[in-house]
Amino acid sequence: MSSKRFVQYYFNHRRTIQSFGAVLIALAMVTVTWVVWQTGGIKFVYSHSMYIPILAAGFIFGLPGGIIVALIAGIALGPWMPIDTATGEMQEPINWIYRTGYFLLIGGMSGLVADSLGRYIDYLRWLARHDVKTQLPNRKQLFEDIRGLTHSDKPMKSKQDKCLLIVVSIDNVKQLQGAFGFRVITEVISVFSATLKEHFKQAIHLYRTDSNQIVVLMKSPQNMIENDLKNVVSLLKSTVNFDTYSVYVSTHAGAVCIASHHEEPETYLQQGEIALAHAYAKQRDYAQFSSSLELTLQRNITLLGDLQEALRLNQLTMHYQPKIDLATNAVIGVEAVIRWRHPVYGDIAPDDFIPQAEQSTLILKVTEYVISRVMRQIADWQEQGLRIPIAINISSHDIMATGFVARLLAELERFDIDGEMIEVELTEGALVNDLAHTQLELLRLNQAKIMISVDDFGTGYSSLQYLHRLPIAGIKIDRSFIKNLPHDDGGRYIVDAAVALAKNMGIQTIAEGVETPSANAYLRKIGCDVVQGFYYTQALPADKFVAWYREFQPTKTH
Numbered sequence: 001m002s003s004k005r006f007v008q009y010y011f012n013h014r015r016t017i018q019s020f021g022a023v024l025i026a027l028a029m030v031t032v033t034w035v036v037w038q039t040g041g042i043k044f045v046y047s048h049s050m051y052i053p054i055l056a057a058g059f060i061f062g063l064p065g066g067i068i069v070a071l072i073a074g075i076a077l078g079p080w081m082p083i084d085t086a087t088g089e090m091q092e093p094i095n096w097i098y099r100t101g102y103f104l105l106i107g108g109m110s111g112l113v114a115d116s117l118g119r120y121i122d123y124l125r126w127l128a129r130h131d132v133k134t135q136l137p138n139r140k141q142l143f144e145d146i147r148g149l150t151h152s153d154k155p156m157k158s159k160q161d162k163c164l165l166i167v168v169s170i171d172n173v174k175q176l177q178g179a180f181g182f183r184v185i186t187e188v189i190s191v192f193s194a195t196l197k198e199h200f201k202q203a204i205h206l207y208r209t210d211s212n213q214i215v216v217l218m219k220s221p222q223n224m225i226e227n228d229l230k231n232v233v234s235l236l237k238s239t240v241n242f243d244t245y246s247v248y249v250s251t252h253a254g255a256v257c258i259a260s261h262h263e264e265p266e267t268y269l270q271q272g273e274i275a276l277a278h279a280y281a282k283q284r285d286y287a288q289f290s291s292s293l294e295l296t297l298q299r300n301i302t303l304l305g306d307l308q309e310a311l312r313l314n315q316l317t318m319h320y321q322p323k324i325d326l327a328t329n330a331v332i333g334v335e336a337v338i339r340w341r342h343p344v345y346g347d348i349a350p351d352d353f354i355p356q357a358e359q360s361t362l363i364l365k366v367t368e369y370v371i372s373r374v375m376r377q378i379a380d381w382q383e384q385g386l387r388i389p390i391a392i393n394i395s396s397h398d399i400m401a402t403g404f405v406a407r408l409l410a411e412l413e414r415f416d417i418d419g420e421m422i423e424v425e426l427t428e429g430a431l432v433n434d435l436a437h438t439q440l441e442l443l444r445l446n447q448a449k450i451m452i453s454v455d456d457f458g459t460g461y462s463s464l465q466y467l468h469r470l471p472i473a474g475i476k477i478d479r480s481f482i483k484n485l486p487h488d489d490g491g492r493y494i495v496d497a498a499v500a501l502a503k504n505m506g507i508q509t510i511a512e513g514v515e516t517p518s519a520n521a522y523l524r525k526i527g528c529d530v531v532q533g534f535y536y537t538q539a540l541p542a543d544k545f546v547a548w549y550r551e552f553q554p555t556k557t558h
Contacts, residue, residue, distance in 0.1 A: 074100025479513025
């Protein structure tokens with residue numbers, strides 16, 4: 001057995017070893033005393049055998065054990081043990097006192113060594129289970145505690161009681177560290193820990209399981225799970241004081257109930273992180289784990305892996321949804337919408353894979369693929385005598401990527417296409433991310449006569465400063481405000497304001513998601529410029545769009 005395993009075995013079975021050790025040490029002392037007596041007395045060498053139980057006592061029971069056993073051994077071989085049992089000659093007091101002193105020295109030293117070694121090993125064990133900076137238990141301790149809960153024979157006080165695991169993640173780590181250094185995250189977690197402990201008293205256990213992540217473990221009645229989860233999240237919404245600054249910390253949380261059956265502890269943490277990822281993706285404060293979330297996450301991850309292969313094998317196709325000028329009822333352009341027919345999952349909507357791609361650099365390849373297909377489509381339509389501009393969606397990754405605008409302009413030149421045949425749609429978030437860089441890139445697009453529109457207007461940062469600083473030609477009002485027009489008062493007010501703002505600034509308004517005659521009529525009434533949606537048609541493949549376009553063009557009554 002290696003020294004590491006020996007130490008682990010000792011500390012894992014310390015009480016058992018001490019119980020057996022006490023019996024063996026007592027037997028050893030009795031045996032040595034008996035041997036010394038039977039061999040003729042203290043003058044013979046057998047008395048030195050008493051050092052064995054003394055050393056053993058010090059190592060097993062520490063300083064107190066070594067001292068006590070040394071005293072007992074000194075008395076056992078002391079005043080009642082003759083020098084020579086044959087003659088009955090007794091020891092001088094100085095002899096057995098001196099010997100007892102040696103026993104105490106040996107027992108004390110072995111005990112001190114054992115205690116020092118024990119304290120150091122206890123510290124190493126603590127270090128392996130705690131975060132040094134915050135003093136909070138770590139992931140390993142969490143797993144041990146969960147294992148203790150799930151393997152415990154003690155039932156909950158009530159069948160309605162559940163053990164709730166909540167994973168809380170700090171989202172704006174890079175911004176905080178960039179502004180205040182690495183120490184700020186440790187301080188934030190310490191403040192979070194103190195806040196939660198003060199509120200929940202002894203009913204909560206906290207762990208730091210990652211550099212920007214803490215885990216809350218607490219018992220909660222079945223009917224209080226949602227309330228306790230909300231309390232944890234709300235307590236962490238307040239700002240944190242760091243040095244002389246008041247710091248805003250963005251957090252999301254995922255929760256899972258720990259069942260009584262013997263599940264692996266790692267599984268519960270994984271499930272909590274799945275719920276956390278869902279909350280982050282949906283921009284919710286928190287989410288609870290369910291098996292459907294796990295399947296969705298697994299599907300999304302595998303989709304990203306399959307997406308690269310789909311790009312290589314041309315499994316992605318482009319559909320085109322027309323944009324209708326409400327003043328003339330003419331098709332003035334189309335929006336390119338990507339479609340994916342997966343060999344296993346079938347048709348996959350863009351909302352099921354584009355958001356995941358946008359969280360990685362894979363979106364750059366997707367956009368490159370879209371631009372290439374769109375350029376070819378414009379060229380094909382021009383050969384057919386159709387001059388139809390196409391709008392493409394651009395992410396923040398695209399606009400920030402080095403050389404993106406240059407590659408787009410190069411594609412226009414390669415296919416001999418005018419810039420006015422392309423419209424670029426960007427979300428508000430993409431615009432305000434490094435505004436200075438974005439302004440320069442969009443000016444280059446504008447100089448090439450490419451139209452620039454703000455997509456999903458009103459759902460993002462709701463910052464209007466870029467509308468007059470950037471060469472924006474249009475705003476695209478999000479479908480969530482359009483779908484219930486004109487009966488939804490809230491949506492109507494926002495749409496009215498957006499149209500009025502655009503008119504005052506001399507830019508175009510496009511409404512997406514128009515599905516009913518009443519919504520279409522209302523948008524025409526308030527002066528919206530362009531609409532698109534199922535009221536006219538869904539996005540169509542290129543050949544079907546051409547057929548629809550030729551049939552629609554003469555129609556003037558919508």
